[in-house]
Amino acid sequence: MTVLVLGGSGQIGHFLLPRLEAAGYAWQAVSRQPLPGDTRWVRGQLPDRMPDLPPLRAVVSLGPIDLLAAWLAEMRLPGVPHVIATSSMSAETKRESTVPEEREVSRRLRDAETTLIATCASRGMPWTVFRPTLIYGAGMDKSLTPIVASARRRHVFPLPPGRGQRQPVHADDIAAAVVAALGTAAARGRTLPIGGGERITAAEMFRRTQRSAGGLVLPVPVPRVLLDMAAALSPTIRGPVARLDADLIADNGDLEALLDVHPRAFRPVAATWRPVR
Numbered sequence: 001m002t003v004l005v006l007g008g009s010g011q012i013g014h015f016l017l018p019r020l021e022a023a024g025y026a027w028q029a030v031s032r033q034p035l036p037g038d039t040r041w042v043r044g045q046l047p048d049r050m051p052d053l054p055p056l057r058a059v060v061s062l063g064p065i066d067l068l069a070a071w072l073a074e075m076r077l078p079g080v081p082h083v084i085a086t087s088s089m090s091a092e093t094k095r096e097s098t099v100p101e102e103r104e105v106s107r108r109l110r111d112a113e114t115t116l117i118a119t120c121a122s123r124g125m126p127w128t129v130f131r132p133t134l135i136y137g138a139g140m141d142k143s144l145t146p147i148v149a150s151a152r153r154r155h156v157f158p159l160p161p162g163r164g165q166r167q168p169v170h171a172d173d174i175a176a177a178v179v180a181a182l183g184t185a186a187a188r189g190r191t192l193p194i195g196g197g198e199r200i201t202a203a204e205m206f207r208r209t210q211r212s213a214g215g216l217v218l219p220v221p222v223p224r225v226l227l228d229m230a231a232a233l234s235p236t237i238r239g240p241v242a243r244l245d246a247d248l249i250a251d252n253g254d255l256e257a258l259l260d261v262h263p264r265a266f267r268p269v270a271a272t273w274r275p276v277r
Helices: 011-022 065-074 100-123 144-154 171-182 202-211 224-233 235-245 253-259
Strands: 002-006 026-031 041-043 056-061 082-086 127-132 156-159 190-194 218-221
Touching: 002 011, 011 026, 011 171, 056 065, 056 171, 065 082, 065 100, 082 100, 082 171, 100 127, 127 171, 144 156, 144 202, 156 202, 171 190, 171 253, 190 253, 202 235, 224 235
Parallel strands: 002 026, 002 056, 026 041, 056 082, 082 127, 127 190, 156 218
Antiparallel strands: none
16 A cells, blocks of 8 residues: 655655655655656645545655644545654744744644644544654755855854754654654654754754855854844844754654664764755
């Protein structure tokens, strides 16, 4: 039976599809822009533009969990496929944010998780939800890669201070966790945080990112007082600045015990920031 992959053209999907093939799973990927020349890719879009689907072993969603939850609530899938979805640790870390928009992001994530779990439970479908921290590794993330791209253009990398712990997780480690969850019942009915293999300060995360940027990129420390002034003037950076001293981490204990997945440490190189497609 087929593993349906939603969001397969993204950074986790780049690593997941080869892993599914290596593990012997047949898969079908639904995308707004299917890969030409591969019949396993079909055109579709959550929540209301989905194609007809074959019998499914599992549904793996790597995109917005609220769209998946809305689709599942309205769709009657044949059988009882295992639903595996990625959410975000922002469901917890932004719950008490001082920025209203970030609190709303947290609420939407938690509401979508609740809807997904309730739908699966009412239909007897097993489910697993992964909550990753900051994702990197395919040059497609919206967090560190844009900073690196800007630094390469300007040859300057601003280095903010930050005592808060960070735990960036490689997209391939999330893909490995998804494949592991497909092969065991141990993770069914579980919400699993997943972070990288080490915890470092925000300042150290930016330092390592700068050192891996490649080319002539000069590190320029940014005093905290300047960041605070900028945050006061620009609401769009108020949240990120406020979080520099907050811990944004995940407990990998259940992930490692149930799935035997051990994410790598944060050791980026220049190729880390180059888009894979």
